Amino acid sequence: DSGVTQTPKHLITATGQRVTLRCSPRSGDLSVYWYQQSLDQGLQFLIQYYNGEERAKGNILERFSAQQFPDLHSELNLSSLELGDSALYFCASSEAGNMNTEAFFGQGTRLTVV
Amino acid sequence: GQNIDQPTEMTATEGAIVQINCTYQTSGFNGLFWYQQHAGEAPTFLSYNVLDGLEEKGRFSSFLSRSKGYSYLLLKELQMKDSASYLCAASPQTGANNLFFGTGTRLTVIP
Numbered sequence A: 001d002s003g004v005t006q007t008p009k010h011l012i013t014a015t016g017q018r019v020t021l022r023c024s025p026r027s028g029d030l031s032v033y034w035y036q037q038s039l040d041q042g043l044q045f046l047i048q049y050y051n052g053e054e055r056a057k058g059n060i061l062e063r064f065s066a067q068q069f070p071d072l073h074s075e076l077n078l079s080s081l082e083l084g085d086s087a088l089y090f091c092a093s094s095e096a097g098n099m100n101t102e103a104f105f106g107q108g109t110r111l112t113v114v
Numbered sequence B: 001g002q003n004i005d006q007p008t009e010m011t012a013t014e015g016a017i018v019q020i021n022c023t024y025q026t027s028g029f030n031g032l033f034w035y036q037q038h039a040g041e042a043p044t045f046l047s048y049n050v051l052d053g054l055e056e057k058g059r060f061s062s063f064l065s066r067s068k069g070y071s072y073l074l075l076k077e078l079q080m081k082d083s084a085s086y087l088c089a090a091s092p093q094t095g096a097n098n099l100f101f102g103t104g105t106r107l108t109v110i111p
Helices: none
Strands: A005-007 A010-013 A019-022 A031-039 A044-050 A053-057 A063-066 A073-079 A085-094 A111-113 B003-004 B008-013 B017-026 B031-037 B046-051 B053-057 B060-065 B070-076 B084-091 B105-110
Touching: A005 A085, A019 A085, A019 A111, A031 A073, A044 A063, A044 A073, A053 A063, A063 B003, A063 B031, A073 A085, B003 B084, B017 B031, B017 B105, B031 B060, B031 B070, B046 B060, B046 B070, B053 B105, B070 B084
Parallel strands: A010 A111, B008 B105
Antiparallel strands: A005 A019, A019 A073, A031 A044, A031 A085, A044 A053, A063 A073, A085 A111, B003 B017, B017 B070, B031 B046, B031 B084, B053 B060, B060 B070, B084 B105
């Protein structure tokens, strides 16, 4: 158990809909990272938050947004969903403000868009 | 651009040694990570190499050559539970906010 909690584990929704994925980082970790893993694709970095502030953005679509709350949990919002958004979405946390240290990944949320 | 290459699949026998290679081309480089990911589960950290050379950690060792843009993960005394995907990831700079991951090498250990 990495200490990073993601909910829900599975999500099935229709095209055009909006979903929210939730992540609770390890106790004490200030950084939260969101990654997308599509079938046969490497993990793709979406966005990072550090202590409530957006710190870095990767290849995140405009239809996607995220935030980190005062209690440090984070939510990833995906809207106007398309079939191609079906993927595993991982959240990771680290103590430092960067990924040059060991990061701890949650179990992921498997999103299926039908 | 960023390019991380590793073989898609490998098969090895229980008790044997296997080497998983990774080559990288990134605009900026600080170090190279290896993560293990069992099917449908979270990636877990194995190693992080910043300096050239071999670092050993139990049955697993990781090697880095910065001049060649090359790394490998060496797994000894293979066990069935080592069947998993092994992800190579490059850190583009000191204090990097993200890693560039390869697509992973799916290792199957057979009896």
